[in-house]
Amino acid sequence: MTAYLIKNVSVVGGAPTDLLIRDGVVAETGRGLDAPDAAVVDGSGLVALPGLVDLHTHLREPGREDAETVESGSRAAALGGYTAVCAMANTSPVADTAGVVEQVWRLGRQAGLVDVQPIGAVTVGLAGERLAELGAMADSPARVRIFSDDGHCVADPKLMRRALEYVKAFDGIIAQHAEEPRLTEGAQMHEGEVSTRLGLTGWPAVAEEAIIARDVLLAEHVGSRLHVCHVSTAGSVEVLRQAKARGVRVTAEVTPHHLLLTDEVVAGRGALASPGLGVDWSPTASYDPVFKVNPPLRTGTDVAALRAALAEGVIDVVATDHAPHAVEDKECEWAYARPGMLGLETALSIALDVLGPRWDLIADRMSRTPARIAGLDGHGLDPAPGVPANLTLVDPAARRVVEPAELASRSRNTPYARMTLPGRIVATFLRGEPTVLDGKAVK
Amino acid sequence: MIRHLLSGGDLDAGTATEILDTAAEMATVAGREVKKLPALRGRTVVNLFYEDSTRTRISFEAAAKRLSADVINFSAKGSSVTKGESLKDTALTLQAMGADAVVVRHPASGAPHRLANWLDGSVVNAGDGTHEHPTQALLDAYTMRARLGRLAGLHVAIVGDVLHSRVARSNVLLLSTLGAKVTLVGPPTLIPVDWAARAGVGSAATDADPGTDVCYDLDAVLPGVDVVMMLRVQRERMNDSYFPSAREYARRYGLDGPRLRRLPEHAIVMHPGPMNRGMEITPEVADSPRSTIVEQVANGVSVRMAVLYLLLGGNNR
Numbered sequence: 001m002t003a004y005l006i007k008n009v010s011v012v013g014g015a016p017t018d019l020l021i022r023d024g025v026v027a028e029t030g031r032g033l034d035a036p037d038a039a040v041v042d043g044s045g046l047v048a049l050p051g052l053v054d055l056h057t058h059l060r061e062p063g064r065e066d067a068e069t070v071e072s073g074s075r076a077a078a079l080g081g082y083t084a085v086c087a088m089a090n091t092s093p094v095a096d097t098a099g100v101v102e103q104v105w106r107l108g109r110q111a112g113l114v115d116v117q118p119i120g121a122v123t124v125g126l127a128g129e130r131l132a133e134l135g136a137m138a139d140s141p142a143r144v145r146i147f148s149d150d151g152h153c154v155a156d157p158k159l160m161r162r163a164l165e166y167v168k169a170f171d172g173i174i175a176q177h178a179e180e181p182r183l184t185e186g187a188q189m190h191e192g193e194v195s196t197r198l199g200l201t202g203w204p205a206v207a208e209e210a211i212i213a214r215d216v217l218l219a220e221h222v223g224s225r226l227h228v229c230h231v232s233t234a235g236s237v238e239v240l241r242q243a244k245a246r247g248v249r250v251t252a253e254v255t256p257h258h259l260l261l262t263d264e265v266v267a268g269r270g271a272l273a274s275p276g277l278g279v280d281w282s283p284t285a286s287y288d289p290v291f292k293v294n295p296p297l298r299t300g301t302d303v304a305a306l307r308a309a310l311a312e313g314v315i316d317v318v319a320t321d322h323a324p325h326a327v328e329d330k331e332c333e334w335a336y337a338r339p340g341m342l343g344l345e346t347a348l349s350i351a352l353d354v355l356g357p358r359w360d361l362i363a364d365r366m367s368r369t370p371a372r373i374a375g376l377d378g379h380g381l382d383p384a385p386g387v388p389a390n391l392t393l394v395d396p397a398a399r400r401v402v403e404p405a406e407l408a409s410r411s412r413n414t415p416y417a418r419m420t421l422p423g424r425i426v427a428t429f430l431r432g433e434p435t436v437l438d439g440k441a442v443k
Numbered sequence: 444m445i446r447h448l449l450s451g452g453d454l455d456a457g458t459a460t461e462i463l464d465t466a467a468e469m470a471t472v473a474g475r476e477v478k479k480l481p482a483l484r485g486r487t488v489v490n491l492f493y494e495d496s497t498r499t500r501i502s503f504e505a506a507a508k509r510l511s512a513d514v515i516n517f518s519a520k521g522s523s524v525t526k527g528e529s530l531k532d533t534a535l536t537l538q539a540m541g542a543d544a545v546v547v548r549h550p551a552s553g554a555p556h557r558l559a560n561w562l563d564g565s566v567v568n569a570g571d572g573t574h575e576h577p578t579q580a581l582l583d584a585y586t587m588r589a590r591l592g593r594l595a596g597l598h599v600a601i602v603g604d605v606l607h608s609r610v611a612r613s614n615v616l617l618l619s620t621l622g623a624k625v626t627l628v629g630p631p632t633l634i635p636v637d638w639a640a641r642a643g644v645g646s647a648a649t650d651a652d653p654g655t656d657v658c659y660d661l662d663a664v665l666p667g668v669d670v671v672m673m674l675r676v677q678r679e680r681m682n683d684s685y686f687p688s689a690r691e692y693a694r695r696y697g698l699d700g701p702r703l704r705r706l707p708e709h710a711i712v713m714h715p716g717p718m719n720r721g722m723e724i725t726p727e728v729a730d731s732p733r734s735t736i737v738e739q740v741a742n743g744v745s746v747r748m749a750v751l752y753l754l755l756g757g758n759n760r
Contacts, residue, residue, distance in 0.1 A: 188552075196635035199552040199574025199612055204636075285560050287553030331531055333551035335572070 001432065003027075005035045009043025009393060011383050012050075013359030019048060021389040024432035028385055041437075045397060046426055049363050051083025051390035052348065053370040053379050055175070055253055056150070056229060056319035058340065059085075059116070061107060062100070063092025068324035068410045070104060073344070074113035076322070076408040078435035080344040081392035081425040082114050084371065084379045085322075089121040090151040096121035096132035098140035105142035113435045113443070117374060120144040122163050122174060126152045131163060138170040145375045148175035150229055151294075153211060155181050160215060164224035173225040173251075173373065176215055178236070179295065183207035188335055190263040190296040198267060198287070200334065203296045205233040212236050216243035216250050227373060228252040230321050232295040234305035241314045251373050253319035254306050256350035257341055257415055263297045265415070266334075281419045289330045289337030290413050293323070296339075307354055310365060317370045320347045324411030342414040345407055348394065349421035357396055378431075389432040398424035408441060444753045447559050447566045451577045451616035459621055463585050465749035466742070472509060473745065483512035486755055489542040491517045491533070491558075492569075493549040498716060498740070499569050499579075503546045506747035512755075515540070530554060534561035543755055547571070565754040573607045579715055580613035582746040584621060586735050587670055589742070590711050595622030600664050602628040602696060603674030603723055604685075606635055610715045611674060615655050625655045628664050629674075629696060632685040661696055665705040672713040673698055673723045689722055699725040703733065711735050 003022040010016055011029070018033035019026055054077065060068035070087070077085045087104050089095035095104060101118040108116025120137035124130055126149045137144040147167060154160045154176060163174050184207045189195050191202020212228055216239065219226035231237065231252045243250050264270075270282025283291065291297060309315040323340025330337050348366065355361050363382065371380025378388040401420050404412040428436040435442055444461075445453055454462070472478055488507040492500050500516070507514045519533070537545055544565040547555045552572030559566040570576040588594050599618055605611045605627045618625050631639055638657055658664050665671065676692065686692045693699075698712065706712075712724075712734045720726050729736060 191636060193637045196637050197612075199572055199609060201573070202636070285556065287556045328529065332529055333549070333554045333557060335551040335553075 003035055003038035004041055004429070004432070004434065005033060005038040006041045006043045006048065006393065009046050009048045011048045012363050013047060013357070016044070019043075019383055021429060021432050024389055026383045026385055026387050026389050029383065041393070041427060043393060046393045046395055047359055048383050049081065049359065049392050049394060050367040050380055050382050051392050051428065051430065052081045052366045053374065053376060054082055054085040054320050054322070054344065054347075055146070055227070055317055055370045055374060056321045057085040057087055057344065058090065058321070058323045059087045059104070060324055061091065062103065064326070066410070067326045070107035070116060071111040071113070072408060072410045073322070073324070074108060074111040074116060075441050076344040078113045078428045078430070079408050079425060079441055080346070081348050081394065081428055082344060083390040083392070083428065083430050084115040084117060084374070084376050085344070086117045086119050086146055086374055088150045089119050089148060090126055094121050094125050095119070096124050096126070098133065098136040101137050101142040101144050102140045112430075113441070114430060115376065115379065117376060118142045118144055119146045119148050119175065122147045122149045122154050123159065128152060128155055128159065131159070131166065134163070134167055134172065135170065138172060145170070145172050146175050146227070147172055148177065148229065150175065150177045153177050153179040153181060155211075157214060157218065161218050161222060164219055164226065165222045168224055171375070173227050175227040175229050176211065177229050178208045178211035178215065180207040180210050183210070189266050189292070190298050192263060192299060194263045194267050200266070205235050205298070205302070208233055208295055209235040209239055212239045216240070216248050219250055220246065220248045224249065226250045230255050230258065230295055230319070231306065231315055232258045232298050232302065234302045237305045237309040237314055240309070244314060251316040252314070253317045254310055254315045255319060255321045256343055256347045257293060258298065259303060259306055259310070259318070259354045260350050261291065261297045261415060262300050262303055265291045265297060287334045289332065289334050290341070290415050290417070292334060292337050292339050293341050294339035311355060311361065316365070317373065318347060318351050318365050319370065320344050324409050325413050326411060330413050340413065342407065342409050342411060345409065346402060346414065346416050346421060348425065349423045352396065352423040353421070389429050391429050392425055393427040395424045395426050396422065398422070400424055446754070448577050448750055448754060449555050449559065449566065449568045450575050451580045451613035453577070454617060454620060456620050459581070459584070459617060462581055462746065462749045462753060463588060465753060466585050466745040469748040469752070470742070470745040473741070478509055479511060480509060481511045482752055483507065483510040483755055486512045486543040487515065487541055488512045488751060489515045489517055489537050489545045491519065491537070491545050491547045493519050493554070494570070496548050496570065499548060502740070502743040503569060503747050505744050507751055509744070510748055510752060512751070515542070530557060531561055534558050538562055538564070544751060567750060567754065570609055572609070574609050575613040576609040577613045577617070578743070578747055578750055579610050580617040581750065582739055582743040583614055583672065583713060583715070584617055585742045585746050586713065586739050587711070589738070590735060591669060591709065594618070597623040597669045598626065598667060599623050599670040599672060600626045600628050600668045601672045601674065602661060602698070604633045604676050604680060605629050605638070605674065606633045607677065607680070608674050614672065619655065626664055626668070627655060627657045628659070628661050630686050630692070631659055633680070662702065662705065665702055666707065668706065669710050670713060671698065671706065671710065675715065675717065676719060676723050693722055697723050697725065698728050700727045703728050703731065706733070713739060715739070
C-alpha cells in the first residue's frame with residue numbers, strides 16, 4: 001500500500017501543515033514531515049476536508065443502469081470529494097428486502113470508490129401500505145440504519161408512527177420525503193406567480209410544511225429520530241426551528257439546487273439567487289425539464305431562508321439528492337419529464353459559494369454531521385493522527401465551467417451547465433487509497 | 444415581426460395592432476366569391492394536434508388554405524410519450540419535411556416552447572395545456588375592437604375557471620398590452636392563489652400582473668363592464684371539489700337573462716366555445732344579439748390568416 005505525503009495543506013482552513021497517510025490512516029501531521037517511501041502530493045493552496053458524506057444519492061442500480069450504476073455514481077461521488085454516499089431505495093426492484101440492500105452494498109464494495117451505504121425502503125414497494133422488513137435489512141451485511149420511501153411520502157400517519165417506533169430497536173432513523181400527496185396531485189412546479197404564468201400545476205409549500213409539522217409531533221410523541229429530506233421552503237425552516245427548540249430529535253437536509261436556483265429558471269430567466277456566481281448565466285430556454293425536480297425549485301425568499309437555516313444549524317446537512325436521468329426522460333415536454341438533477345460533482349462548489357470559505361461549517365454540514373446521522377464509523381472525522389484517511393483536497397481558488405459531457409455520471413441532467421463554479425476537488429482518499437488524484441478519477 | 448407566436452406576452456402593442464389591422468384586411472377576402480389569396484403559395488403549414496379540437500384545427504386549416512399554403516394535418520391524439528414517438532423526433536420529422544410553420548395544440552403546458560427549440564420554422568401555439576392560447580386572445584381582441592370600436596380603456600370581465608384556462612392567461616396578457624382593464628371573476632378555488640391575493644385590491648400594474656384585479660362576485664362586476672367573457676367549465680372540475688355542484692356554480696357564476704340585463708346597454712357577451720349551455724351560460728344569453736360567439740368563430744379565421752401571413756414573412760414589403 002503506497003504511502004502519501006501531502007505537503008503544506010490547510011486542514012479545514014487551518015495553517016498549512018503536512019499529512020502523512022499510511023496503512024489507511026493518517027499516520028502523522030505536522031510541518032516539515034519527511035517520508036522517503038511516500039508519494040508526495042503538493043497541497044499548497046489546498047484545503048483538506050474530511051471526506052464528504054452524502055445522505056441522499058440515487059444510484060439507479062439495480063434497474064436503470066442506463067442512467068447510472070453504482071460504479072459510475074461512485075466515481076462521480078469521489079470526483080465531488082465524497083468518501084461515502086447513502087443510496088436511496090427507489091431502485092427497480094425496490095430496496096425493500098435484505099437481498100436488494102446487500103446487492104447494492106456489494107456493488108459498492110466492488111467499485112471501491114466510496115463507501116456505499118444502502119438506505120432501505122420503509123414500506124413494501126414504496127407503496128405506503130405496509131412496512132418492509134426493516135429488521136432484516138438492519139441485520140444484513142449492509143447494516144441499514146436509514147429507511148426512506150424517498151420519491152414518495154409515507155403519508156399514512158399511523159404507518160409513519162409505527163415506522164418511527166419500530167426502528168428504535170436498532171437505532172434506525174426514518175428519512176421522510178415530506179409531500180402531502182393529496183395537495184400535490186399533478187403538481188409540476190412551485191405554486192406561485194411563475195406557475196400561474198406558465199400554466200403549470202402548482203406544488204404548494206404547505207404540502208411539505210404540513211407533513212413536517214405532523215412528523216415532528218409524531219417523532220416527539222414516540223421519542224424517535226426523524227430526518228427530513230430536501231427541505232425546500234421558508235415555512236419548513238420555521239417548523240423545524242420550533243421542533244428543535246422543544247428538543248425533538250429531528251435532523252434535516254437541504255440540496256445544493258435549493259440553495260442556488262429559484263422557480264424563475266423554469267420561465268427561462270437567470271434569476272440566480274447568488275450574486276457572486278453565474279451573473280452572466282441564464283437558462284437557454286423556458287420549460288427546460290432539466291430544472292424539474294421534486295420538491296420543486298422555490299422562490300428567492302425560500303432560498304434565503306434555507307441558506308440562513310443551514311448556516312445557523314436549523315438545517316443540519318447539505319445532501320445532493322443526486323438523481324440521474326436518461327436523456328429521453330428529460331428531452332421532452334415538461335409534464336412528462338422525470339424530476340431530479342445531478343448533484344455529486346457540483347455540491348461542494350455550490351456550498352462554497354453559498355457558505356463562503358467557512359471550512360469548519362462546510363466540514364460540519366457536508367461530512368461530520370451526515371456521517372453521524374448515518375452512523376458511518378470512520379467517516380466525518382477531521383484528518384488527525386490515527387484517524388481513517390477518508391479525506392478530500394479542495395482548491396478553493398480554482399474556477400471551472402460545468403460541461404455536462406465531462407461529468408463522470410452516466411447522465412447529463414445537471415442544472416448548472418455552462419455555469420462558472422468556484423472550487424475544484426484535486427484529490428480524494430478512501431481509507432488511504434486515492435480515488436481521485438490531480439482532479440481525475442484513479443479508476 | 445416575431446418568429447414564433449407562443450404567448451400573448453410575445454406581442455407588444457405595435458405588433459398586436461399590426462396583426463389586428465392585417466386581420467381586418469383578410470376579413471374582406473371572406474366576403475369574396477373566391478376566398479383565396481396567393482400570399483403563401485409554396486409554403487407548408489403543419490397542423491400538429493395532440494388534442495381533439497375540431498374548431499381550432501379547422502380554423503387554422505381554413506386560414507392557411509385561404510392564403511394558398513400547403514396544409515398538412517398531423518393528428519397525434521394522446522401524448523407523444525404514450526404514442527411512442529417523442530416530441531423531439533416528431534419535430535425533426537416535420538423539419539425534414541420542410542415545414543415553414545407548425546401550428547401546435549398540446550395537452551402539456553410549454554410543449555410549443557420545447558418544439559420551438561428543435562425547429563427552424565415558426566411555431567404557433569394553438570393551445571398548450573393550462574397555459575396559453577394566443578390566437579384566441581387575438582381573435583377576442585379583434586371582436587371587441589370590431590364591436591366596440593376600441594380596446595384601450597375597455598373593462599373586460601373574464602368569468603369562470605381562470606385557474607385552468609389558457610384563454611384567460613392569453614387574454615390577460617394581450618388585453619393589458621392593448622390598454623384594457625381585466626377583472627377576473629370566479630369562485631376562489633378557480634383563481635390562481637397569487638392572483639387571488641389581489642381580490643378586492645385595485646389594479647396594480649406590475650410585470651407579473653399587468654393591471655388585473657380579481658372579484659368573487661359576478662353581480663357586483665356586471666354593471667361596470669364593456670365585455671363579459673364566459674369561460675368553459677370542464678366537467679372533470681365538478682368531481683374535484685372546486686365547487687359543490689353544477690347548479691350552485693350556475694347560480695353564482697352563470698350568465699343568465701337577469702344578469703344580462705344588468706350589463707350596460709353597449710356591453711357584449713363572449714365565449715371561446717364550446718359552450719356548456721345551462722352551466723356557465725343560458726341559451727337565452729348565448730343566442731342574444733349581444734352575444735358575439737358566432738362572430739368570434741368567423742374572426743378566428745381572419746386573425747389566423749394574419750398571424751400566418753406575418754410570421755411567414757408576408758410583411759416583407
